[in-house]
Amino acid sequence: MTVFEVFRQERKGQAFQHAGSIVAPDAAFADTWAREQYGRRGESAALWLVPRDAIHEVSEWADEFDLKYRRVDGYSIKSRLKEARDRAGTATA
Amino acid sequence: MDSRGEEFLAYVQGGGQVEAGDWMPDEYRQKLVKFVEMHGNSELMGVLPEREWILKAPTLQRKLALTAKVQDEVGHAQLIYRVVEDLGKPRERCLADLVSGTSKFHNVFHYPTRTWGDVGVIAWLVDAAAIISQKALLKCSYAPYARIMKKICWEESFHILHGRDVVLAMMTGTDAQRELVQEALIRWWPPLMQFHGNPIPRDEDPMYVWRIKSQGNEEARQQFLEGYVPQIRELGLEIPDPNLRRRDDGTWEYTEPDWDELRSVVTGHGPRSQERLDFRRRFLEQERWVRDAVLAA
Numbered sequence: 001m002t003v004f005e006v007f008r009q010e011r012k013g014q015a016f017q018h019a020g021s022i023v024a025p026d027a028a029f030a031d032t033w034a035r036e037q038y039g040r041r042g043e044s045a046a047l048w049l050v051p052r053d054a055i056h057e058v059s060e061w062a063d064e065f066d067l068k069y070r071r072v073d074g075y076s077i078k079s080r081l082k083e084a085r086d087r088a089g090t091a092t093a
Numbered sequence: 094m095d096s097r098g099e100e101f102l103a104y105v106q107g108g109g110q111v112e113a114g115d116w117m118p119d120e121y122r123q124k125l126v127k128f129v130e131m132h133g134n135s136e137l138m139g140v141l142p143e144r145e146w147i148l149k150a151p152t153l154q155r156k157l158a159l160t161a162k163v164q165d166e167v168g169h170a171q172l173i174y175r176v177v178e179d180l181g182k183p184r185e186r187c188l189a190d191l192v193s194g195t196s197k198f199h200n201v202f203h204y205p206t207r208t209w210g211d212v213g214v215i216a217w218l219v220d221a222a223a224i225i226s227q228k229a230l231l232k233c234s235y236a237p238y239a240r241i242m243k244k245i246c247w248e249e250s251f252h253i254l255h256g257r258d259v260v261l262a263m264m265t266g267t268d269a270q271r272e273l274v275q276e277a278l279i280r281w282w283p284p285l286m287q288f289h290g291n292p293i294p295r296d297e298d299p300m301y302v303w304r305i306k307s308q309g310n311e312e313a314r315q316q317f318l319e320g321y322v323p324q325i326r327e328l329g330l331e332i333p334d335p336n337l338r339r340r341d342d343g344t345w346e347y348t349e350p351d352w353d354e355l356r357s358v359v360t361g362h363g364p365r366s367q368e369r370l371d372f373r374r375r376f377l378e379q380e381r382w383v384r385d386a387v388l389a390a
Contacts, residue, residue: 001388003175018240019240019241019243019244020172020175020237020240020241020244021175021179022171022175023175023178025387025388029387036168037168037171037172038244040164043247057114
């Protein structure tokens with residue numbers, strides 16, 4: 001038996017979201033079951049069934065290289081802006 | 094608890110969620126399996142009181158709606174047992190423990206369904222009580238469980254409407270029909286008041302402490318009363334509790350439910366406990382060839 005992770009798309013154009021899993025002996029059985037379990041009220045525009053073993057999960061998220069410069073939280077401009085305004089004489093009271 | 098366990102506890106209490114592959118304390122895993130498994134059992138056993146009425150439903154439309162509801166609930170059991178399996182307990186063992194009486198299912202599914210009035214009251218009010226508990230699981234600290242709860246809550250909302258429609262059809266019918274609903278309400282009120290469990294303070298409830306559920310038992314019951322007592326009364330139905338009253342601060346007072354009865358019922362001593370377990374046992378055996386055929390494929 002294979003565990004298939006189910007991802008469903010609620011409307012065309014939207015991102016697929018993980019919705020649960022089903023266990024089935026093969027893809028054809030999984031297909032039938034997923035239609036019944038996730039589509040019998042027309043609530044899904046599309047379904048992806050992915051054998052769990054096929055998913056490669058990136059496990060280490062250590063930030064060894066300090067990648068904050070790639071994000072907004074890597075920049076704290078408040079005190080520098082204040083200093084710059086003070087020097088320029090444009091600070092508001 | 095060691096420091097890793099304490100860190101985990103602080104994380105879930107701060108609203109953090111964990112995935113199947115993440116480390117979790119043994120105690121958390123055990124509590125989670127027990128809770129989720131009982132939920133799965135309840136979905137599976139919950140179809141039996143209604144199943145009896147598929148053949149006896151008054152119209153074809155009602156038959157179809159009831160069949161669809163039964164399919165939904167069995168589907169929920171399948172989703173929930175998948176979550177339990179990923180936590181380390183195979184479905185075969187869940188089913189074996191269910192039919193041997195080792196694990197439990199909700200009190201309301203241990204009672205008989207005497208009339209079509211009971212079917213309406215179950216679908217409306219038992220499902221209403223259940224959806225209050227289930228909505229509190231949308232924020233469960235165990236993310237895979239929280240995710241499937243979205244689908245479950247969505248489907249439960251149809252069930253409530255179906256139940257309310259059944260009740261309304263009877264309440265706008267003959268005196269005899271109204272009487273059936275009133276009698277069913279009298280039968281179901283005590284189990285409904287027991288449904289959310291004893292009023293243990295939430296910080297002493299391990300299921301809340303680990304944020305498996307996000308509200309205490311009494312909060313859930315108060316939410317049920319606040320939401321549904323007015324809806325029941327506006328139909329001219331009488332709730333069989335002379336002490337039921339809403340205080341000025343919005344808190345509902347009620348007669349203390351019989352907690353001994355609740356304990357006895359959920360440990361397999363309810364009026365239909367053994368009969369329903371026998372039924373499940375018989376079908377598990379009878380349908381073995383289907384599982385064997387699928388596994389052999």
